[in-house]
Amino acid sequence: MVDLQVLEGSEAVAFAVKACRPHVISAYPISPQTHIVERLAKMVADGELDSQYVRVESEFSAASVISGASAAGSRAYTASSSQGLLLMTEVLYASAGMRLPFVMTGVNRAISVPISIQVDHQDTISLRDSGVIQFYVESSQEAYDTHVAAFKIAEDPGILLPVMVCMDGWILTHSYEPVSVMEQVEADRFLPPFRPINFLDVDDPKSWGSYAEENVLMEFKYAIHAAMNYGKKRIKEIFSELAELTGRNHGGLIEAYRTEGAEVILMAMGSVVGTVKEAVDALRSEGKKIGLVKIRCYRPFPYEDIWNAIHGAKVVGVIEANFSMGSEGALGMDLKAKLCGRRNAPLVLDFIAGLGGREVNEGTIREIVQRGMEAHKRGIPLEEPYWAGLDPTMLTQGG
């Protein structure tokens, strides 16, 4: 039975979280926050959801509460954005180290200064090294499905890491789309109750995140990396399992869109992917050999799947809404690092687009493709990384 409803993106996520029956939800209610936790708080208050809702005084505390709840053996959830995610940083590193499998939504919004409420990926990208698994979604439906999958992925005995589902603020969280919601019985069949390996127990006291001397810390860190690598296989299996149940297949770690025989392949993640698909369709209908690789899973980084999709292309144009100041975009760096020295690797060009909610439309994509083709023809990159849509005349002395 498909239950299709018109839902605000935030509400869709709240429904997904509800279907996963978390024991504990903790959040800081003030900006930057979304309707996700507001809706969940209402569900709990109205007796529709049997969870303990803990309202705290900061995002640091929200992350700490769900970290403790997870260590106690509970399924736990939180959501935040922008500055709020940055304030969680220390706890997220610790939680990954303690191998606590909670789920959170990272609603993507620009980081101050300047103050903004608009979307870009700088906030969650800043957490890419924490050991938290990161997914990026294109639509509210994908956000819904990915949250349901996220709990199962996090709690997999071979993974046991926090999972962050990153979704674009405003464009997804504050807009309405038809979303198919799972029946509770269906969700329960997919996601069995959380069975922790270790949990806080007064009868058998244990200490989480103990001290590690220099002779053992590297092994702990490597174990997180190994769990991520193992996760690549399990994530695909779990996505497939859910797709079979719901009839909605969003792809695996990536989605390769019209990449067959493509000379220029664009790579992007988040809601901009919808626009890129439209542009790819338009360019294909004009006979141009253009494709797209959508990144669904960013950490672990699925470079094998990416390689399989881009192999044979001449140029890959990475379109991303984050920037490592003094260097380039994170996704471009990841891809270049993995392709460097690889035989017949395509030329990778990094495009920074959509920072602080700057519009990315078909024209932007066409410009990016044009620059990609030109770079290939000349054999050398033009200006790179290229800030698409930047107006240099607005800059004052000293940048």
Add this chain to the structure above:
Amino acid sequence: MKITLGAVVKGGTSLEYKTGAWRDERPVIHMALCKACGQCIEVCPDSAVYVENEEYGIDYDYCKGCGLCAYECPTDAIEMVHEEK
């Protein structure tokens, strides 16, 4: 040795962490000057000062060499000596 998942260990096992290796100065007690006031015991953040048969001693397995005991000792009976290994 095998690492544990999430660095989870049994409770009450912190004695197994011998943090004395962090030290680069060791406190040495000159008992001739010691008046047995016990201030060094009070201030030691690692509970590494002990009394045995009315003699004061330092547990070098845990003393990190912070020097608080030497600083607070009213009779200057504790000397910080550079640690050499």
